[in-house]
Amino acid sequence: EVQLVQSGAVVKKPGESLKISCKGSGYSFSNYWIGWVRQMPGKGLEWMGIIYPDDSDTKYSPSFQGQVTISADKSINTAYLQWSSLRASDTATYFCTRRDASIAIPERAFDFWGQGTMVTVSS
Amino acid sequence: DYVMTQSPLSLVVTLGQPASISCRAGQTLLYTDGNTHLHWFHQRPGQPPRRLIYKVSNRDSGVPDRFSGSGSGAEFTLKISRVEAEDVGIYYCMQGKNWPWTFGQGTRLEIK
Numbered sequence: 001e002v003q004l005v006q007s008g009a010v011v012k013k014p015g016e017s018l019k020i021s022c023k024g025s026g027y028s029f030s031n032y033w034i035g036w037v038r039q040m041p042g043k044g045l046e047w048m049g050i051i052y053p054d055d056s057d058t059k060y061s062p063s064f065q066g067q068v069t070i071s072a073d074k075s076i077n078t079a080y081l082q083w084s085s086l087r088a089s090d091t092a093t094y095f096c097t098r099r100d101a102s103i104a105i106p107e108r109a110f111d112f113w114g115q116g117t118m119v120t121v122s123s
Numbered sequence: 124d125y126v127m128t129q130s131p132l133s134l135v136v137t138l139g140q141p142a143s144i145s146c147r148a149g150q151t152l153l154y155t156d157g158n159t160h161l162h163w164f165h166q167r168p169g170q171p172p173r174r175l176i177y178k179v180s181n182r183d184s185g186v187p188d189r190f191s192g193s194g195s196g197a198e199f200t201l202k203i204s205r206v207e208a209e210d211v212g213i214y215y216c217m218q219g220k221n222w223p224w225t226f227g228q229g230t231r232l233e234i235k
Contacts, residue, residue, distance in 0.1 A: 035224070037172075044213075044215065044226060044227075044228055044229045045164075045166075045172065045215055045217075045226045045229070046226070047223050047224045047225065047226070050222070059222050059223075061223040062124075062223065095171050095172070097171075097172075099219070103154065103156060103158075103160070103219070103220075104156040104158065106158055106160055106162070106177050106178045106219065107177055107178070107181065109160075109162070109177065109219055110162060110164075110172075110174050110177075110217070110219065111174055111177075111183070113171035113172060113173070114171065115171060116170075116171050
C-alpha cells in the first residue's frame with residue numbers, strides 16, 4: 001500500500017528554524033518526484049518545489065526560491081522541507097505528494113498525498 | 124508560469140442537481156507525449172487534496188461516475204451530474220505540463 005506520512009504539527013517562534021518530513025512507503029521512493037504544496041489558512045494550494053530523490057535534482061517555484069530548502073534521503077525514503085528563519089507568514093499546512101519520474105505516466109501523478117503538516121509561527 | 128483560471132469560484136447547488144466548473148489555462152496543456160496534463164482535485168476541510176480525474180477525463184478508482192471531465196487544449200470542464208451531500212468542498216484544477224505546476228484558485232461547492 002502506497003503511503004506518504006508526514007511529521008506532526010509544530011508551533012514555532014519567528015526566527016526559529018524548522019525541518020518537516022515526508023516518508024514514503026509501498027513504492028519505489030527514489031523513482032518518483034516528491035512535491036511540496038503550501039496551503040495558507042483559508043486559501044488555495046500552491047506548489048513550492050519538487051525533488052527527485054534518486055539524484056536530489058530539485059526545482060523551486062519562483063515564489064519560494066531562496067525561502068525554503070527541499071532535500072531528500074533516499075536511504076530512508078524521506079523528503080524534507082526546511083526553513084532557516086521562520087516568519088509569521090509561513091503559518092500554513094504543508095502537503096507532500098508524488099509524481100512518477102516520467103511525465104508520460106500521468107496516472108501516477110499526484111495520486112497519493114501526505115496527511116499534511118500544520119506549521120504555526122507565532123511569538 | 125501557466126496561469127490556471129477557474130470559474131465560478133463559488134457554487135451553491137441543490138441536492139440532485141448538476142454542477143459544472145470551468146478551468147482555463149494560459150497556454151495549451153497538450154504535451155509532446157500526446158497527453159494533456161490537466162487534473163482535477165477535491166479537498167474537504169482538514170483533509171489533503173484527493174485526485175478525482177487525471178489527464179482531462181480519466182476518473183480515479185473509487186470516484187463515482189457522476190463526475191466527468193472534458194476539454195482540450197486550454198479549456199476544461201468538470202461536471203457533476205447529480206450533486207450529493209458528500210460532494211461539498213473545494214475543487215481545484217491543476218496543470219502538470221510545465222514546472223512550476225499550478226493550481227486554479229479553487230471552486231467552493233456548497234449544498235443549498
